[in-house]
Amino acid sequence: xxxxxxxxxxxxxxxxxxxxxxxxxxxxxxxxxxxxxxxxxxxxxxxxxxxxxxxxxxxxxxxxxxxxxxxxxxxxxxxxxxxxxxxxxxxxxxxxxxxxxxxxxxx
Amino acid sequence: xxxxxxxxxxxxxxxxxxxxxxxxxxxxxxxxxxxxxxxxxxxxxxxxxxxxxxxxxxxxxxxxxxxxxxxxxxxxxxxxxxxxxxxxxxxx
Numbered sequence: 254x255x256x257x258x259x260x261x262x263x264x265x266x267x268x269x270x271x272x273x274x275x276x277x278x279x280x281x282x283x284x285x286x287x288x289x290x291x292x293x294x295x296x297x298x299x300x301x302x303x304x305x306x307x308x309x310x311x312x313x314x315x316x317x318x319x320x321x322x323x324x325x326x327x328x329x330x331x332x333x334x335x336x337x338x339x340x341x342x343x344x345x346x347x348x349x350x351x352x353x354x355x356x357x358x359x360x
Numbered sequence: 361x362x363x364x365x366x367x368x369x370x371x372x373x374x375x376x377x378x379x380x381x382x383x384x385x386x387x388x389x390x391x392x393x394x395x396x397x398x399x400x401x402x403x404x405x406x407x408x409x410x411x412x413x414x415x416x417x418x419x420x421x422x423x424x425x426x427x428x429x430x431x432x433x434x435x436x437x438x439x440x441x442x443x444x445x446x447x448x449x450x451x452x
Binding site: 256263283286291295328335342347 | 362363369370381384385387388392393395396397400402403405407408412432434436437438439444445448449451
């Protein structure tokens with residue numbers, strides 16, 4: 254699925270928007286999310302999942318080809334934590350217990 | 361930011377009603393959820409990509425009790441951040 258298909262869905266299902274307006278509003282949704290994440294805040298979409306920015310400290314890694322230690326600079330990374338709903342949708346045959354937060358399968 | 365705050369921001373920036381903005385935001389995430397449900401990946405230029413990974417069943421341990429538990433096979437969504445957003449996160 255691409256952004257163009259998302260724009261089509263909005264155009265067809267929401268109604269009231271031209272194709273151009275649908276494209277602009279979909280762009281706006283992701284633009285806002287990007288700005289919020291760029292500020293270091295998280296974005297929580299109930300029923301889908303959370304986008305969380307994490308600060309990573311500087312650490313020493315290794316060049317896997319040469320085995321030489323190299324310094325990996327401090328950086329920010331973005332992680333996505335799927336919601337319980339999304340996990341259940343992907344695993345419809347499993348019981349709630351199986352996909353529960355407190356069981357190993359949550360990892 | 362929560363989904364309702366996202367809805368408010370979209371409504372304000374695009375000068376549409378909150379109801380319309382909410383329908384758009386719901387439509388987007390419903391469509392994304394459906395794509396993942398069908399095992400389809402999602403590619404959003406500048407933001408990132410989502411894919412579905414299948415994990416085989418394995419025996420794990422409860423980290424608290426140390427007891428062996430069997431973990432059935434499962435599918436999990438996987439998100440990879442896009443280049444533009446990655447650069448934005450580290451732009452200071």
